[in-house]
Amino acid sequence: MRVDSRREGPIITLDGPAGSGKSSTAKAVAKRLGFRHLDSGALYRALTLGLLRSSVVEADWESLSEQGFTNLDINLETSKNGFQVLIGGEAVDSELRTPGVTDRVSFVASLPASRQSILGLQRKAGEDGGLVADGRDMGTVVFPHAELKIYLIADLEERAMRRLRQIGQDCSDDFELARQASALNTRDQSDSQRTISPLKKASGAIELDTTGLAFEEQVQAIVDLAHRLTLL
Numbered sequence: 001m002r003v004d005s006r007r008e009g010p011i012i013t014l015d016g017p018a019g020s021g022k023s024s025t026a027k028a029v030a031k032r033l034g035f036r037h038l039d040s041g042a043l044y045r046a047l048t049l050g051l052l053r054s055s056v057v058e059a060d061w062e063s064l065s066e067q068g069f070t071n072l073d074i075n076l077e078t079s080k081n082g083f084q085v086l087i088g089g090e091a092v093d094s095e096l097r098t099p100g101v102t103d104r105v106s107f108v109a110s111l112p113a114s115r116q117s118i119l120g121l122q123r124k125a126g127e128d129g130g131l132v133a134d135g136r137d138m139g140t141v142v143f144p145h146a147e148l149k150i151y152l153i154a155d156l157e158e159r160a161m162r163r164l165r166q167i168g169q170d171c172s173d174d175f176e177l178a179r180q181a182s183a184l185n186t187r188d189q190s191d192s193q194r195t196i197s198p199l200k201k202a203s204g205a206i207e208l209d210t211t212g213l214a215f216e217e218q219v220q221a222i223v224d225l226a227h228r229l230t231l232l
């Protein structure tokens, strides 16, 4: 799709492994450009939280139909800078990042029916453009015609350190660091080895290694790319 066919500007996608800084970077890039930010991981987290709150026992999640996931009533409400995730009409935020959700989200995201149930929501969020979307399959499946695709990577140890800092834990504790790195690695394996919409670099995506880059530098690098491609 050509840029001039989108009313509010281009679509920029950021995909990459867990803890590579996608969401915070996407949010900051969107703010700099006056675009909306879509955090697609929050939708998979909402499906997982919705299931945990439901009466469906965990052993049955795998056999749920697309309608079963749709019944969880996950929605997106447009807010000033992005989208608020709703479950049954109620806003959810911090609960999406609890360990109970994080430990199960990659399994839920590996189920074709779960992915299908929120595909339309994500595409609708981008129908007018002016969007920075982050996740695992933004450039490959959800927005294959995005004008700029970024694949964000960083060393596992650096990602583990960032994650510990983000949750306010001591990143000089070697035991915690190793534990966090192992948890991120397990999720990466699951995300890149699944058959449906695996985590991979989209064709035409620009790889940006953020190891050793300061946050502002990685935001600037993407804003510069958008300018260089004369998308803005």
Ligand code: CDP
Pocket: 017, 018, 019, 020, 022, 023, 040, 041, 042, 044, 045, 105, 106, 107, 109, 110, 134, 135, 136, 137, 138, 187, 191
């Ligand atoms: O912030 P972090 O990278 O740790 O995770 P997230 O973006 O909140 O995504 C949580 C999980 O949702 C990922 O580990 C994937 O299993 C899944 N996900 C996905 O499958 N496809 C997406 N587009 C986004 C997230």
